[in-house]
Amino acid sequence: MDKSGGEAAAAAAAADDVERRGGDYEQDEHERRGTVWTATAHIVTAVIGSGVLALAWSVAQLGWVAGPLALAGFACVTYYTSTLLAGAYRAPHPVTGHRNRTYMDAVRSYLSPREVFMCGVAQYVNLWGTMVGYTITATISMAQADCLRRDGAGAGARCDAPGTVLMLAFSVVQVVLSQFPGLEHITWLSVVAAAMSFAYSFAGLGLSVGHWVSRGGGGLGGRVAGAAAASSTRKLWNVLLALGNIAFAYTFAEVLIEIQDTLKSPPPENRTMKKAAMYGIGATTIFYISVGCAGYAAFGSNAPGNILAAGGLGPLWLVDIANMCLILHLIGAYQVYAQPVFASVERWAASRWPEAKFMSSAYTVSVSIPLLQRGSVTVAPHKLVLRTAIVGATTAVALAIPFFNAVLGLLGAFSFWPLTVYFPISMHIAQGKIARGTKWWCLLQALSMVCLVISVAVGVGSVTDIVDSLKASSSPFKIVG
Numbered sequence: 001m002d003k004s005g006g007e008a009a010a011a012a013a014a015a016d017d018v019e020r021r022g023g024d025y026e027q028d029e030h031e032r033r034g035t036v037w038t039a040t041a042h043i044v045t046a047v048i049g050s051g052v053l054a055l056a057w058s059v060a061q062l063g064w065v066a067g068p069l070a071l072a073g074f075a076c077v078t079y080y081t082s083t084l085l086a087g088a089y090r091a092p093h094p095v096t097g098h099r100n101r102t103y104m105d106a107v108r109s110y111l112s113p114r115e116v117f118m119c120g121v122a123q124y125v126n127l128w129g130t131m132v133g134y135t136i137t138a139t140i141s142m143a144q145a146d147c148l149r150r151d152g153a154g155a156g157a158r159c160d161a162p163g164t165v166l167m168l169a170f171s172v173v174q175v176v177l178s179q180f181p182g183l184e185h186i187t188w189l190s191v192v193a194a195a196m197s198f199a200y201s202f203a204g205l206g207l208s209v210g211h212w213v214s215r216g217g218g219g220l221g222g223r224v225a226g227a228a229a230a231s232s233t234r235k236l237w238n239v240l241l242a243l244g245n246i247a248f249a250y251t252f253a254e255v256l257i258e259i260q261d262t263l264k265s266p267p268p269e270n271r272t273m274k275k276a277a278m279y280g281i282g283a284t285t286i287f288y289i290s291v292g293c294a295g296y297a298a299f300g301s302n303a304p305g306n307i308l309a310a311g312g313l314g315p316l317w318l319v320d321i322a323n324m325c326l327i328l329h330l331i332g333a334y335q336v337y338a339q340p341v342f343a344s345v346e347r348w349a350a351s352r353w354p355e356a357k358f359m360s361s362a363y364t365v366s367v368s369i370p371l372l373q374r375g376s377v378t379v380a381p382h383k384l385v386l387r388t389a390i391v392g393a394t395t396a397v398a399l400a401i402p403f404f405n406a407v408l409g410l411l412g413a414f415s416f417w418p419l420t421v422y423f424p425i426s427m428h429i430a431q432g433k434i435a436r437g438t439k440w441w442c443l444l445q446a447l448s449m450v451c452l453v454i455s456v457a458v459g460v461g462s463v464t465d466i467v468d469s470l471k472a473s474s475s476p477f478k479i480v481g
Contacts, residue, residue, distance in 0.1 A: 034262035036275050041194040041278030042259045043252060045329070046285065046336050048197040051249025051412075053137065053306045053326075055288055056208065056295020058242035060303040063226035067296065070246050075285040077451065078250040078420055079277055085424040087271035088431060089260045095268045102340065103257045106424055110430040119423055123254050124344060126415040128394065130251070130337045134406050135398040137306075137424060138330040139167040144309050145323040164399065170331075171395040177335050178342060178387040193332025196325040200308075201287045201306055203322035207313050208294035215298075227301035231260070240461030243454060246408025249288060249418040254419050257339055342387050349386060406465040413459035421451040 059067030090097035091109035100106040107119040143163045177189070229235035256273070263269045295307045304310045308326065313319055334399055401407060425444050430432075434441045 031245060032262055032264045034259075034264060036272050036279070038191075038258055039263060039276035040279045040283075041191045042255075042262070042336065043276055044194040044197060044284060045190045045283045045333050046252040046255050046259075047250060047280060048194075048201065048329070051245060051251075052197075052204070052288065052291055053308060054245040055249065055292035056299065056303040056307045057305045058245045059229045059244035059292040059296040060299070060301055061238045064224050064293075064296070065290060065362065066226070067242075070243060071285065071289050071292060072350040074250050075281055075288075077447070078253075079281045081391055081420055081424040082253065082277040082281070083274045084428040084475060085269045086254050086260060086277065088424070088427040089269055089273070093269045094431065099261065100257060101261050102344075103254055103419075103423075106257055106427060111423070115426070117425070118418070122415070122418040124341060126411065126419060127249075127254055127337050127341050129388075129407075131334055131394045131412065132398045132401075133248075133411055134330045134334045134337070135167060135394060136402050136407060138170045138327050138334075139163040139398070139402070140168070140306060141308065141323045141326045141330075142166040144306070145320055146186060151232070161209060163402070167395060167399060170327075171277050171391050172340070173331060174334055174391050175388050177331070178338060179383065180335070180339075189332040189335060193329045193336075196329035196332075198287075200322040200325035200329065201291060202227065203318055203325065204307050205287070205291050207293050207318060207322070208291070208298040208307065211310070211313060212294070212298040220458045223301065227303075235462045237464055240458045241406065241409040241465055244412035244458035244462050246412070247420075247455070247458065248409065248412030249413050250284075251412065252421065253424065254415065255336055255340065300320065338390070341390060342383075345386055346383065349382065401466060401470070403466055403469045406462050406469060409458060409462035413455045413462055416458075417448075417451045417455035421448050454456055 054072070060127075061067075062070055075240060085106070087094040088106040088110060089100055091100060091106070098109075100109055103123050104116060104120050104212055108116045111119075140163070143166055146166070176399060193424075227238070257278075260269050260273045263272050291307070295303050295310075299310060308322055309312075425448050429441065434444070
């Protein structure tokens with residue numbers, strides 16, 4: 001859910017580092033300077049994203065008891081399995097073993113070739129799917145900001161806007177940022193994006209509380225059992241969709257290894273990463289429960305799928321600022337998920353056409369920006385073409401299925417069990433040589449099976465909702481918040 005240099009030598013070094021499985025080989029093409037705080041910033045940037053906007057709606061479907069419990073439960077499972085995954089960064093020993101620079105490398109070190117293939121499919125489809133989800137979310141936010149400026153308080157909860165131009169503008173920004181070699185070169189972007197995530201989370205919380213107070217306060221909206229639906233079947237789909245939204249809100253396992261690969265050592269990377277996971281997941285859980293419950297209290301069963309698109313939310317300038325912060329956050333978070341995809345495609349292309357001049361050529365371009373020093377930028381044509389094509393394909397899919405809650409639910413269902421639960425547990429069992437049939441083995445497998453059942457059910461509900469939305473939509477290329 002990986003990085004490479006601009007020139008042929010750096011690209012070869014990257015490929016060599018990924019493929020070599022020797023025990024003491026530690027020489028890489030990048031310098032590790034990360035700390036617990038930079039890792040926490042990366043985690044917060046990756047975790048807090050599209051999902052936070054859907055939490056009020058998710059709590060509304062589950063109710064006052066099941067909603068907060070689901071948020072806390074997913075947080076505990078995510079943190080626990082993250083600590084297991086952090087231990088798999090090195091193999092065979094979590095402190096002295098050789099480094100695994102990607103999630104797939106870790107799986108390759110501990111599990112069978114069949115599981116490596118399954119991991120690759122799950123990881124990279126989910127990474128790319130998350131890019132699709134972030135593109136939809138950013139476009140909805142830009143469209144909502146445009147509606148607020150155009151219609152003011154008349155902009156209702158459903159701001160249906162033809163967002164093609166807005167989505168293309170977001171994608172152009174991503175094409176530019178995609179030319180950075182890897183995660184270690186955009187730490188500044190993650191720090192800015194993390195700050196933006198806190199800004200719009202606080203804004204969403206404050207706006208929800210303000211709306212609750214403005215309508216008299218004194219009582220909480222909603223019901224203990226959650227929002228009613230037209231039928232029991234529709235209620236079931238909504239509950240499953242809500243669980244999928246919550247699962248997606250906590251997803252970051254697919255980039256955990258890549259984040260850990262930026263950490264300096266000593267102290268041991270797994271120890272630092274466990275602290276970062278605790279700080280990052282702990283902070284986001286506080287936000288999630290606060291935003292979800294405040295939104296449900298304010299809007300009750302009418303809580304919208306995107307809390308910043310709620311009708312009557314104000315003051316409008318604060319809603320506008322919150323949308324802008326969200327867009328800036330998604331610009332950074334998109335790159336956190338996209339960089340591993342870029343690197344994987346480039347490694348495949350380099351191995352497929354090792355002698356091609358196009359794959360090894362690079363050009364240095366001098367740039368001069370007013371008020372800044374003159375400098376130079378290395379441009380690799382193959383990176384420009386491949387990364388632009390990936391961003392373009394992502395945008396095309398986002399245009400075809402711009403259904404916010406359903407897409408988030410499907411991504412949550414697809415990523416939660418395999419990447420957040422199954423593979424970390426399986427690698428921990430292999431690393432610790434936990435014998436089959438022992439008490440600890442049974443407990444770990446029980447946790448995995450419960451999460452599998454939840455993921456399958458959520459997946460069915462999400463696909464059903466997408467199909468229903470496509471049938472009901474007069475134009476599949478119209479952005480619907």
